[in-house]
Amino acid sequence: MSVKQIGRYEILDTLGRGAMGVVYLARDPLIDRRVALKTLRIDLDTDMAAEFRERFLREAQAAGRLNHPGIVTIHDVGEDREGGILYIAMEYIEGRDLKQILASGHRFRPSEAARIVADIATALDYAHQMGVVHRDVKPANIILTRTGSARIADFGIARLESSNLTVDGQFIGTPNFMSPEQILGRPVDRRSDLFSLGVVLFTLLTGKRPFTGDSMHEVTRKIVEQACPIPSLVDPELPAAFNPIVVKCLDKDPSRRFQTGAELAVVLATLARSLVRREPDDEGGTAVHSPDLETQTGEAMRPVRLPVEAPAAPARRPPPWSRITLPTPLTWEVTPSWAWSIIGAWAALWLVAGGLAVATIDRGPFAAPTDGVTRNLHRSASALAAAGDALAAGRLDAASAAVQVALDQAPGSPAARALAAEIGRRVEVERTSAATQQRVAELVAEGRRLYRADSFGAASARFREALELDPQSELAASFLDLSEGRQRQARTRPRSDAAPRAAVDDLDLSRATLATAQAKPGTARITVYFNAPINAGAIVVAVDGETVAEIPFDHSRKGFMGIRREGSGTVKRVLLVPSGAREVAATLIDDKRGPIGTGSFRETLPANSDWTLRVDQPDRFADASFFLVRTSR
DSSP states (O other): OOOOEETTEEEEEEEEEOSSOEEEEEEETTTTEEEEEEEEEOOSOHHHHHHHHHHHHHHHHHHTTOOOTTBOOEEEEEEETTTTEEEEEEEOOSEEEHHHHHHTTOOOOHHHHHHHHHHHHHHHHHHHHTTEEOOOOOGGGEEEETTSOEEEOOOTTOEETTOOSSOTTOOOSOGGGOOHHHHTTOOOOHHHHHHHHHHHHHHHHHSSOSSOOSSHHHHHHHHHHSOOOOHHHHSTTSOTTHHHHHHHHTOSSGGGSOSSHHHHHHHHHHHHHHTSOOOGGGGGGOOOOOOOOOOOOOOOOOOOOOOOOOOOOTTSOOOGGGGOOOOGGGGSOOOHHHHHHHHHHHHHHHHHHHHHHHHTOOOOOOOOOOHHHHHHHHHHHHHHHHHHHHHHTTOHHHHHHHHHHHHHHOTTOHHHHHHHHHHHHHHHHHHHHHHHHHHHHHHHHHHHHHHHTTOHHHHHHHHHHHHHHOTTOHHHHHHHHHHHHHHHHHHHSOSTTOOOOOGGGGSOOOHHHHHHHHTOTTEEEEEEEEEEOSSEEEEEEEETTEEEEEEEEEOOEEOGGGOEEOOOEEEEEEEEEEOEEEEEEEEEEETTTEEEEEEEEEEEEOTTOEEEEEEEOSSTTSOOEEEEEEEOO
């Protein structure tokens, strides 16, 4: 592998090659994260290269706003000008795509195929609601993770419904999986993606493509003109319940297909649940039922005879409805005997119908679920419980294996899917936590070096970046306060009048040294924390009636034409106070409203103990509340 770096990404391995580029396994050195780096080399003339670069970057950036568990996340998009390479940095998924799995000769069970396509249909429905059409749905772009869930990738040629970069009439996509409107250059929408997904479903069920030929011209002609084969005729062992679903997906007329991915997902999930593997003696006990459509009942408006009004006073204006002329049949006189006869006949008819309905009620005995059904339900529940216990105990491998068993028995279970997602998140956190702490240590070390070199602005930036990665890093917070204080001193007095720097800059301020220095007997640490919704003010802290700290804050920032705008932010300061029985008081002062809250606490502060003084304010117009609690180091 000759390529070592593209952009800022370090190349680790080659994941795959295609006709237009290479996909690498790469490392982002900024946050030590592994990514899948898809590259594309432009070998066109200058004018076409500029147009294609703009389309590639802008369409990929638009697809990057998609955030869904079933869609591979796009982290970054850019261009390596030295190598003439465009690249997209995507989330790295440990798994295989459907093209690789099919090429290995693996045949999916019908329930697996239904569950996979239902997952992708749900993800596509989310993308369509965000205004993004994929336009290249195919097995190579669908990845199965280690937990068995399906993810769709490669929105690189996706089209925003409001975008005019990829205009209609362009032949973009993989021809074997394209819809008729794509081939004919007509406008495409979400239903085009569902046609391509129907081709994927046919391929997973039968192991063959619905439209084949000796040339690409013959394949595209069949997609446009020829009806799709019936899946159960291609594979006689395939359940016939898939036939209407596949035929509806592959209809030439978009108006006769499924209109949304959610509709297709519901149908496939219902079918997948009915096809879960059963016991040998229970094979005949499954069936697919379509729920009856909900009907709407309405009561016809009964004719009403308007009462004859008394002569109105000359000065009173008649109501508007008095001018309405009713049809003649509504004004006929009805003989009471006839009315009662009609009412009695209807009542008798309803009584007879009700009696027949009651007589035909099936009152049993009803057949109980078979032993096979009961065992399958028990196996799914037991596997889900075992996965939860293993996750709570920190045994991630065992939890992943158990939740996969539960998903196989109940593919549509929300609890199993949520647990599988949590297990995947925990695995990722465990993998990246050590790298994050290493990066925080590097940023703090670089910030200290810049601080000693009087580069207080650059040092503050390093400490802020460290706090973004680890908000609990007290070392970064302490140095950030020092750097910002030096910046304010430099702005308020001339350089020549500045006092010489204290020798504290040359001290060893590592975490171990700070812990040793601050743990001296007779002192306690109080961390003041305020997530401020107000723009500017101060927090005054007093111990035994004596002010020990006044912490000012100002979150205003420059806006358009230098006009300062109000904002909000976080205030955090660590104070050392004498240990023992103390009365700790705090007051929050708003620059506009004055004091807006005071809290007082009488506590015994042991030596070397840690406390948090938290100020809570629901919004900028509310009064503040104060809490003093002891924390562990």
